[in-house]
Amino acid sequence: MDRRKFLKQSSLASSLFFVPSFVKAFERVAQSQLGYKRLVIIQLSGGNDGLNTVIPYQNDLYYKARPTLGIKKNEVIKLTDEVGLHKSLKPLKQLYDDGHLTIINNVGYPNPIRSHFRSMDIWQTATDSDTYSQSGWLGRYLDQYGKNPHSAIEINDSLSLAMKGETMNAIATQDAKTLYNLSKDPYFKNVIKHQNDAHLSEHNLGYLYKSMISAESSAKYIFETSKTTSSKIEYPNNAFGKQLKTTAQFINSGLETKVFYSALNGFDTHVNQLNSQNRLLGIYANSIDAFVQDLKTNNTFDDTLILTFSEFGRRVKQNASVGTDHGTANNVFVMGGKLKKQGLYNNMADLSHLDTNGDLKFEIDFRTIYATVLNQWLEVNDEKVLNKSFEQLHFV
Secondary structure, three states: OOHHHHHHHOHHHHHHHHOOOOOOOOOOOOHHHHOOOEEEEEEEOOOOOHHHOEEOOOOHHHHHHOOOOOOOHHHOEEOOOOOEEOHHHOHHHHHHHOOOEEEEEEEEOOOOOOOHHHHHHHHHHOOOOOOOOOOOHHHHHHHHHOOOOOOEEEOOOOOOHHHEOOOOEOEEOOOHHHHHHHHOOHHHHHHHHOOOOHHHHOOOHHHHHHHHHHHHHHHHHHHHHHOOOOOOOOOOOOHHHHHHHHHHHHHHOOOOOOEEEEEEOOOOOOOOHHHHHHHHHHHHHHHHHHHHHHHHHOOOOOOEEEEEEOOOOEOOOOOOOOOOOEOOOEEEEEEOOOOOOOEEOOOOOOOOOOOOOOOOOOOEEHHHHHHHHHHHHOOOOHHHHHOOOOOOOOOO
């Protein structure tokens, strides 16, 4: 088979660079090893403004720094006498009241970078700001503990660095049926037919063949397992809502997947932030609300941990375009039915003691959150995954 023609014409082949390079399809794993716990990561891409998300509505310094951008006191959803949520996050208030939401403030890392791409790389690889890595923290989790091609799934058409390992990658798909149909692509079948041809080992085609075999097994398993379950919950009619609906279908069907990854884009709010953030946080909160209802209805919420992050926060002071520029520390939301520490995990940042650039000072290294999730939730050796030991928190 002509390699150029194959790569050009096969839609399946183009997606296979995001699946494991070698795995044993349908490897049997003891139930005690797999467990039931699942982790759902949600990425708010662009740098969500955490200070207008979790709001110190009694702090005069907040309104002084944001005379037109600050959220009015009468619009804040009050959590305490000092702190409240953005009005678009109203669906999360019930989660907060029920003890199913933990808000971790002032999360960041030493020597912060304000570039979207570099900061996202740091969050996704869990490395120091001066260290580069080709593998993500969840990819390395798969390297160590992944049992199947579908041990981790990103609900997207392409794979984030976070989900790429050194020997194993997660699978990226937005729809189980589409993935399954791609696995039946005629060019795919042609490769199967010519699997013993010598030229398959040339130009990395051997790697591609192994990946396709793994993808075919996973695609069939994901499709046949997930189609047994359909949601009765109404989700918002938007791309993010559809991602979470698919995630719920995968979880509720009993798919043997430990990690799911989704993203909501558009949070780079340099100009006219109020309207943009109102809309985006509304999409996020309403989709989360439907997702949690879906999991609760199917008795899978207690075994699911949902973690939401953004690559950095925004500057404390609003800019001339009624927006905010790239900042540093931010808040992280953790949701689940078995949280040990509910509500506000720690205090809000001290707005009277900013760093030399006028940014919030970070208090909690984001990798301590990862370490906690790995060790206490997924019950694996966090140091093996993060390549370093971090102090752990106590929210799960």
